[in-house]
Amino acid sequence: MVELKDILIKELSSEFVCNVCMDYLFDHDNFHTSKAILQCSNGCVHCLKCWTKHFETSKKNCLTCREPIESIESLSKNIILKKQFGNKKIQCPNICFEKSSEKDEVNGCKEVIKIEDCFSHLSKCNHRYISCTMEGCTETFRALDLDKHLEKCGFASIDCEHCEMKIKKFAVKEHIDNDCSKTIIKCKYSDGGCKAEFKREDADNHIKDVDHKEFIQNIIDQHKEKHEVIKRKYEDTENRLVTAEKKLAEFDQIAKKLKINCENLTSRIDSTEKYQCNWVIYNYSEKFRTYPNGAMFASPAFWLGSYKFNCELYLNGYKDYSDFLSIFLFKKNHPESSVQARYSFELVNRNPSKSVKYSNSSTFDKDLGYGFGSFRYYKKVEINEESGFVVDNKIIFNIVVDISPPTSSNVLISQ
Ligand SMILES: [Zn+2]
Ligand SMILES: [Zn+2]
Ligand SMILES: [Zn+2]
Ligand SMILES: [Zn+2]
Ligand SMILES: [Zn+2]
Ligand SMILES: [Zn+2]
Ligand SMILES: [Zn+2]
Structure with missing residues (x-):
């Protein structure tokens, strides 16, 4: 105010x-x-x-x-x-x-x-606010804007261009589409082929004067056709639905089997407590040259339950132990827990009775970076083709690691 x-x-x-x-x-x-x-x-x-x-x-x-x-x-x-x-x-x-x-x-x-x-x-004052005088309109505006408003006011009446009746602007389309007696319309059977056009008020006379049987039959036929198309589409959809349901049931079966397999595998993996493998090291002579004293050569990792291990090899020993091939077993994960493992390294000889095996039992402590084994298991000079440890320029370690709880039968005792 x-x-x-x-x-x-x-x-x-x-x-x-x-x-x-x-x-x-x-x-x-x-x-x-x-x-x-x-x-x-x-x-x-x-x-x-x-x-x-x-x-x-x-x-x-x-x-x-x-x-x-x-x-x-x-x-x-x-x-x-x-x-x-x-x-x-x-x-x-x-x-x-x-x-x-x-x-x-x-x-x-x-x-x-x-x-x-x-x-x-x-x-x-021309600038005073006034309300629109058209019934139903609630707009207010400055007096000088009255004409501008009436031009767009939907509640203002205009003459219908066909019948000259006064119609409120917002209702004109509705009037022409449905009511106006003078508007030219098509025959209601135009879809059936009647091409006649006439004022809406003459519609009844046209229907009386012209025989529409043929047009009506056309429309009925069109509807039948449409109905057939829809029916076919419906049946097709239904068939596809049935197929989809069958496939879904098959997938369901497969998924169930996979789930069981998966659970079995998981429990087998989790319960793996003993691991045995041959670590084959090809191109021994080249590796012997490229890994000098102190240079480490690691095996791929392997798992026992949730524990990850690998072996590490010094082909030319470590520091003072340059006359030896040194091998160690490492725990690579779970720095938070320790595990007791019995393990053995066997350097395989062409003549099995000459293979050299060292066994031990160690507690792999919480910390990582500390492996067990020895710097002095194998003398370098003894590893060659003549001795039978190098075959086709490769050497093989048979590695066994066992983390199952010790029983009287699997405990290693060194006196
Ligand atoms: Zn006062
Ligand atoms: Zn006074
Ligand atoms: Zn006062
Ligand atoms: Zn004024
Ligand atoms: Zn208005
Ligand atoms: Zn009209
Ligand atoms: Zn007609």
Whole structure:
């Protein structure tokens, strides 16, 4: 809502302010219809609200000078102050948007008027907000936009281009499509081949005058055909559904079998406690040259349950043990737990009775990076073709690792 202070050209001086409520002496939002300004016989002026409130408490004196006053009716009117007030200049309240104190600098009323002329200006101001007069329309707009609004207002009526009936704009399409008696329409049997077109009001006569049997039969045939197509599609879909269901059942069976297999495999893997393999090392002579003292050559990893192991080989020994081939077993995972393992390395000889096997039992501690074995199991000079350990330039280690809990039969004892 626009208030007086929002549109005053110059702020009013203190003589226009009520010294009780410190607001203007005039009705703030209804200043343009302002009632009389009342004063006591000593000339104390107050706003109407303050005077009214004061006398409601049945006091019988002036708010300021305490002079006895019988009632609000015995106050006199300050005509001069009212006249001065009426001469003050304001912007037309229609400078603001509707029901707002925000100014509309583009479309608002730019007129500056006297307060006493405000009421009559508002009634003819082109920028005042009005409501659309079309029944059903709830839009409001500035008076000067009336024509623009009516052009697009769906509740405004226009003449039907066919029958000249007055129709509300939003209903015109509906009228022409379904009701208008003068609109040209096709025969309702046009799908069956009747090419006639006529005003809607002549439809009944056309049906009477022309024999439509053939057209109706055509339509029935078309429907039968469509029905057949739909039926075939339906049957086809049903067949495919049955096939899909069968396949699904087959897949289900397969999945069940796979699941069982998988569970078996998992339990077998988890329960693997003994591992045996031949570690075949090809191109022994080349490797012997390329892995000098201290250079390590690792086997692929293998698993016992959830434990991962591998073997590591120093073909030319390690540091002081340069006369030996050194081999070790390492635990490669689970740094958080230790495991007891019995293991053996057997360097295979062409003559099995000459194969050399070393067995041991160690606790593979929590930490990784520490393997078990020996720097001195095999003397390098003894590993060659003549001795039978190198065959076709390859050597073979038979490796056995067992982490099953020790029983009396599988414990290794070294005295
Ligand atoms: Zn007051
Ligand atoms: Zn007041
Ligand atoms: Zn007084
Ligand atoms: Zn105006
Ligand atoms: Zn409207
Ligand atoms: Zn019409
Ligand atoms: Zn027809």
